[in-house]
Amino acid sequence: MKITFQKLVIGASMAIGVSAIATIPAQAGTLTGATIGGTAASDYLVYDSNGTNTFAVPNSQINVQKVLDGSAVNPTGNVELAASSEKAGFNFSKNTTLQGQIGGKDITLSSLTASDWTSSYQGTTFGQYWFNQALTFNGFGSSVGTSIGQGLFASFVNQGGFQRFSDPNVSYVNQNDSTGLISIGLAGHYNAASLLGLQPNPLNPLQASEIVKYTYNGVTDYLFSFKATKSGLTELSDGISHSGNYEVSIKGVLPTAVPEPSVVLGLIGVAGVFVTQRKLKKAST
Structure with a gap:
């Protein structure tokens, strides 16, 4: 019965440790x-x-x-x-x-x-490129490259x-x-x-x-x-x-992964379980 209880404790501890690792939220x-x-x-x-x-x-x-x-x-x-x-x-x-x-x-x-x-x-000036994009994305793409479009651009710059x-x-x-x-x-x-x-x-x-x-x-x-x-x-x-x-x-470049505190604690917990398990095996032999 003692060994069975110890196994239950070990199993629960490992589950908690693994759970801490598995439930890390995306940062x-x-x-x-x-x-x-x-x-x-x-x-x-x-x-x-x-x-x-x-x-x-x-x-x-x-x-x-x-x-x-x-x-x-x-x-x-x-x-x-x-x-x-x-x-x-x-x-x-x-x-x-x-x-x-x-x-x-x-x-x-x-x-x-x-x-x-x-x-x-992009083959023109940045100012002209950006303004043409502004017209296009807002439904005025047909005026790009026309006298109307050039007039709007000139007015935009002058103002x-x-x-x-x-x-x-x-x-x-x-x-x-x-x-x-x-x-x-x-x-x-x-x-x-x-x-x-x-x-x-x-x-x-x-x-x-x-x-x-x-x-x-x-x-x-x-x-x-x-x-x-x-x-x-x-x-x-x-x-x-x-x-x-x-x-x-x-x-962007993927940042270097740094374990969350909960992950570190979880890993420590799992490591501790294995140490305990080894001691139990020695005690039982």
Whole structure:
């Protein structure tokens, strides 16, 4: 009877240990060590949120890290890079960056400069490419390459469109530990028609995120989206900004696996069972 009871204890202990290993939830890594830099390192704003509104809070590294804790299903505050981009005297040759580590690798997210918009990209300039994509994804693809499309583009540029879409509001930077995919939230207007120089229609919102330039794992490129979900938030002072969440992504490098505390305890428990089992065998012989 004694040996039978001991076997039951061992079996239960192993089951608990294996269960601790088998029930590990999928983890999502977040940006760590967040800092602001670039050639215009002071040109940023931090917005916190209360679940209804976003509102400006003092610029500090602590607040920058704090507001980057959202996700697609729960966008929170955000960090606006190149916050003065639409103000008089803005220096469009400088940038503001958000830097940190994700999955153990460095990542830099940056505002855009004038040279980014005029650089060669996909057989044209980045500015023309992005605007054509904006028209196409919002149902105006037939105007791309026509005099109408060129007129819309010229009007967009003349009215400060480049500057308006160069100051991304980064709300989160997360990584799926299973796939390596890095997801970045960009807070913007759920209906961005007026920002594109088009007539707003509440029943058919036109959508376009601001652009963020990234450098990660030796690659530098641009990220943007033309599909938003409602964030459930609006900026306190204007009641419009940050109403849409645009998620963009990077195919990231799989992070190095680090066992959860529960896994370590489970493994220790299983190891302890085997040690106990050996002692019982010696005692019975």
